[in-house]
Structures are given as structure tokens and as C-alpha cells.
Amino acid sequence: MHESSRLPVGIIGASGYGGVQLVRLLQDHPRLEIAYLGGDSSAGKSFADLYPHLGPHLNLTIEAIDIDRIAERCAAVFLSLPNGLAYDLAPALLERGCKVLDLSADYRFHDLKTYERWYGGDRQDSAIAQSAVYGLPELYRNRIANAQLIGCPGCYPTASLLALAPVLKQGLIDPDTIVIDAKSGTSGAGRQAKTNALLAEAGNSVGAYGVARHRHTPEIEQICADLSGHEVLLQFTPHLMPMVRGIHSTIYAKLRDPNLTTEDCLTVYQAFYRNSPMVKVLAHGTYPQTKWASGTNLCYLGLEVDARTGRIVLLSAIDNLIKGQAGQAIQCLNLMQGWEEGLGLPTLCYYP
Structure with a gap:
């Protein structure tokens, strides 16, 4: 783990809307820094090529997904992936000591039979799923603060x-x-x-x-x-x-x-x-x-x-992309770190 006054975090699935919202919000967070951007189809591309408006602020390349490399660099990892992919990655990241915040539906359900009925898949991670906390801070603040795995809610x-x-x-x-x-x-x-x-x-x-x-x-x-x-x-x-x-x-x-x-x-x-x-x-x-x-x-x-x-x-x-997705995930990580839950998060819109 690299040493810094800020907590190093990774984003897997950085090229989607959830990923780019995380990248944008983390630019203003005083205690978090991006140490890894991961993706599949976008691996090898500069993040600035995908989102040129962030180019002057972020000089990172999207890398292939490598669990060991991620765990080496990151204390916490955001999984911003389509449904059905996170449950293949989260167990290995947790085993290596990373906190995991999943923005898909994979860890939102207590009963994996309900997940399989609505989303499909063949789940073999029942014990890990049982440890996940539903990431709605206003309802489960104390549980989130003590969790290692968060299933972030849908919008x-x-x-x-x-x-x-x-x-x-x-x-x-x-x-x-x-x-x-x-x-x-x-x-x-x-x-x-x-x-x-x-x-x-x-x-x-x-x-x-x-x-x-x-x-x-x-x-x-x-x-x-x-x-x-x-x-x-x-x-x-x-x-x-x-x-x-x-x-x-x-x-x-x-x-x-x-x-x-x-x-x-x-x-x-x-x-x-x-x-x-x-x-x-x-x-x-x-x-x-x-x-x-x-x-x-x-x-x-x-x-x-x-x-x-x-x-x-x-x-x-x-805002479906912030409170309904990326911002709420950061709000959860703030609680997991013992920080003020709104740290680094925007609270004033541009109107009209």
C-alpha cells in the first residue's frame, strides 16, 4: 500500500457514467485520492481520451483488471460495473484487505435466491453476501461504519x-x-x-x-x-x-x-x-x-x-448519478473511515 496523507482508492469500471462521476467527485475530496482506474474494453486508454474535460485534472490510464495490483495500491475499491460482475471480484479484494463498495445490484440482497430470480446468475458467495451492508447511510449509518463490503442502493x-x-x-x-x-x-x-x-x-x-x-x-x-x-x-x-x-x-x-x-x-x-x-x-x-x-x-x-x-x-x-450512485458510495466510504459523512460531497446545485 502506498503511503499518503490521503486514502488511496481504485475504481473498476471507470469509463461508465458511474465511474466518471466517481472520478469527478474524488477530485474535490480532501482525504481520498485515485490510485487505480480499471476497465475491460477501455484498458490501455488514457482517461483523458475518454473524457477530455477531465484531462487537465487527471493523468491516469485505464488498466486491465488485476486483483493483486489493485490490492497493492488501494485501501478501498469502488466497483462500478454491470450487474453480475462484482460477485466475481469482491471476494478476492476482501480477502486481500480492501474495503469494497459495489454500485451494482450484486450485494444489495439478503437472499441470493431473490437476486438470482430477478438478475440471473449462479451465486456461490452466500457467506460474503451475508456480510454486505445495504449502503443507504440515512437508514444504516452504524452498520455501514463497521462494514467491509457495501451494496450501494439503486437510484x-x-x-x-x-x-x-x-x-x-x-x-x-x-x-x-x-x-x-x-x-x-x-x-x-x-x-x-x-x-x-x-x-x-x-x-x-x-x-x-x-x-x-x-x-x-x-x-x-x-x-x-x-x-x-x-x-x-x-x-x-x-x-x-x-x-x-x-x-x-x-x-x-x-x-x-x-x-x-x-x-x-x-x-x-x-x-x-x-x-x-x-x-x-x-x-x-x-x-x-x-x-x-x-x-x-x-x-x-x-x-x-x-x-x-x-x-x-x-x-x-x-440526482441519479450522485445521491443515486457515485456520491452515495463516497458517503458510505466516509462513514467507513470514521469521517463526516458529507465530506467532499456537493450540496448546492447550479440553478437554473
Whole structure:
């Protein structure tokens, strides 16, 4: 391990959107430095050739994936890879003493049968998967601080769970009535060319996808069950929006007590997130917009009780690439190192 006043970290999968967000965010982190960039198809290329705007700030070449070389140089490793690849790499990195933060779905599930049912694959790493901690700091801060392996949440689950957590934890809603209507920018589809993400296809249009079968559904249900104390079955429908960044979730659920007011629920949310610097609970009548969260590691939350229907309407907005991906992973590593969780993370957007 090379000596430095900063913690040396590696990024495997550095050429994708998650990887480049990590690279960008780490430029502003006072206690982390990039010691290794790894990739498969991009190995041997200068990072500046792929992302010229970062060329003046970073003189590194993407290298072939070599576990021993990574462990030699890095104390912690971010795996920014497609689903199904991290579980082949994480065990060897952990064995060599690296902390691992996986941005894919590979280590988000307690039950690997659930993973295999929704993502496929033949998992042989059950013991290691059991040691993984779900990387949502606002809910599992203490567990993350003591973990060696983090399964970082998806972007839709982050926005949805932060909105739902207080009412689930306090038992204020009937979990079986949860309906999540969520929207994402096109960067959520990744950097590989996909027809539905082309400007000519996605511009000036809004459409649902993955209806009744989106892979983030069991992930959201798993954490909702953890928060409420029993199994949860919910409805989740994602939509693609003609924007690059952002997740917006509008969530509906039936209140157990029809006499609860918006002010009552806002008090619950303000108390629940009083020690969570990355969550901003908005005043009554103000509802989150994706633009406010763009380029930041923040989650904006708003809510309204509909006395007529007896439902609560929860609203959240995040940047899918930062709080929904790379920034949240850094937030977790901050906690694992015993640092302030928001260290080096942006909290103010450029507006408009």
C-alpha cells in the first residue's frame, strides 16, 4: 500500500457514467485520492481520451483488471460495473484487505435466491453476501461504519426509500397500499448506446417501462420489510423523462390514522432526518424538483396529506448519478473511515 496523507482508492469500471462521476467527485475530496482506474474494453486508454474535460485534472490510464495490483495500491475499491460482475471480484479484494463498495445490484440482497430470480446468475458467495451492508447511510449509518463490503442502493430505491422510511418506521401507513410512480433521466440507462435513450426517441416524450417487473421492485420491498417488520408487496412503475439527470418519485399510501395532518407528518420527517445532512425536508406547500438536486448529493423531500382520500403523498428528488450512485458510495466510504459523512460531497446545485 502506498503511503499518503490521503486514502488511496481504485475504481473498476471507470469509463461508465458511474465511474466518471466517481472520478469527478474524488477530485474535490480532501482525504481520498485515485490510485487505480480499471476497465475491460477501455484498458490501455488514457482517461483523458475518454473524457477530455477531465484531462487537465487527471493523468491516469485505464488498466486491465488485476486483483493483486489493485490490492497493492488501494485501501478501498469502488466497483462500478454491470450487474453480475462484482460477485466475481469482491471476494478476492476482501480477502486481500480492501474495503469494497459495489454500485451494482450484486450485494444489495439478503437472499441470493431473490437476486438470482430477478438478475440471473449462479451465486456461490452466500457467506460474503451475508456480510454486505445495504449502503443507504440515512437508514444504516452504524452498520455501514463497521462494514467491509457495501451494496450501494439503486437510484430509484434511494429516492423511494428515503421518502418512505419515516412513515414505515413509525407505522403510520399501511405498507400494502404503497404505489410508487417514479421518473428518471436518460443517464440512468448507462453510457452504452440504447435506442430508447436516443434524443430522437426520448426527447419530447414521457413513457413507462419495466411495468410490473422492474428489477428495483424487490430491492425496495426488501428494505420496506426491514423498516416495517413484515413482508411488503408494493406497486412500482418507472418512467423515462426527456432530461439527462434526476430521479423524481411520487408515492401514495393509505394512512392508518385518518386524523393525521400534513404538519403532523412533517414533524415526524424533520425529527427522523435531523441528523442526516444529505436530506432536506421541505416546508409545507413546497415540493421537490429534480433541478434542485442536480449535481448534488442531496435528497429533497416533500409531502402532503390528502384528508379527502386518507392518503399521504410523498415526493422526493435526487440526482441519479450522485445521491443515486457515485456520491452515495463516497458517503458510505466516509462513514467507513470514521469521517463526516458529507465530506467532499456537493450540496448546492447550479440553478437554473
